[in-house]
Amino acid sequence: MEGLNPQQREAVLTASGPLLVLAGAGSGKTRVITTKIAHLIEDQGLSARNIFAVTFTNKAAREMSQRVRSGLASGSARGLTVSTFHRLGMTILRKEIHHLGYRDAFTIFDPEDQVGLVRGLMQEAGGFGVTQPEDIRGYISSWKGELVSPEQAVERADDETAMQAARVFARYQESLFAHNAVDFDDLINLPVRLFREHFDVAERWRGRCHHLLVDEFQDINGAQYTLMRHLAGDDGDFTVVGDDDQSIYAWRGASPELLANLRTDYPALQVVKLEQNYRCSGRILNAANHLIAHNPHLFEKRLWSDRGGGEPIQVLEARDAEHEAERVISG
Secondary structure (H helix, E strand, O other): OOOOOHHHHHHHHOOOOEEEEEEOOOOOHHHHHHHHHHHHHHOOOOOHHHEEEEEOOHHHHHHHHHHHHHOOOOOOOOOOEEEEHHHHHHHHHHHHHHHHOOOOOOEEEOHHHHHHHHHHHHHHHOOOOOOOHHHHHHHHHHHHHOOOOHHHHHHHOOOHHHHHHHHHHHHHHHHHHHOOEEEOOHHHHHHHHHHHHOHHHHHHHHHHOOEEEEOOHHHOOHHHHHHHHHHHOOOOOEEEEEOHHHOOOHHHOOOOOHHHHHHHHOOOOEEEEEOEOOOOOHHHHHHHHHHHOOOOOOOOOOOEOOOOOOOOOOOOOOOOHHHHHHHHHHO
């Protein structure tokens, strides 16, 4: 706990119930997560195998795991899960996919495999004109990210391309199943389906997950949120760390609005705000706060720093994006 500010300490010590840590940029959120995992193991007596921590890149997961393990006694972290959502989903499917009719040794189709499969299905059906397989795959991935079934996709299609994609969707899923294969989105979707259809399996995994930690919560989509809810259960011993002002992945299905769902789904939700920034000067933060204030907010916060005023801000004007890049590089 040494060196934590009061808000960071509060986030670490809140060991039970649902907790949202609203972490502004540069506020030490990774330190909070790794310190909390150590606290749960060393001070709360949780077994490492009953703690699941998820983030969005393999690199972030590796770094988080290394930081946790370096601060614990030898062997204390054995069985700890620190992974991406998709790797966690793959772990679940490796053990349980037979419940859904698949054989255990399933194959994972990468994007190139998926496009190839879609292209073949389009050629069989004909009549797609200039529509590209990549576009159809994009629709299917987007629907899967929100747990939309092929039947629902047909109902939602609002233009010709979307309708074409919806018609391919069902045959795409049938083909994957016939190949005993899944795609990247299925690594989230199939565990959700598994938990919905097999209560005993859901209970077993929920019983194993005594505390769930989710990093970069503002970047999750509907399917990932549903998987999180299945693992956390209705009572929800979890810590999610996020900031709606840092959401930049709406183009790939992220829904920062899910921060609001937390309050509805978990009325006992506690909120801790990390507003002290350790990277920037006061002048930079004042400018950032002024700019961010124009955004719609689910939770209000204001970043501050004790690093002094800092150098004056320079404003560079550019003719276009290319000129802007040149000025940034030359500066």
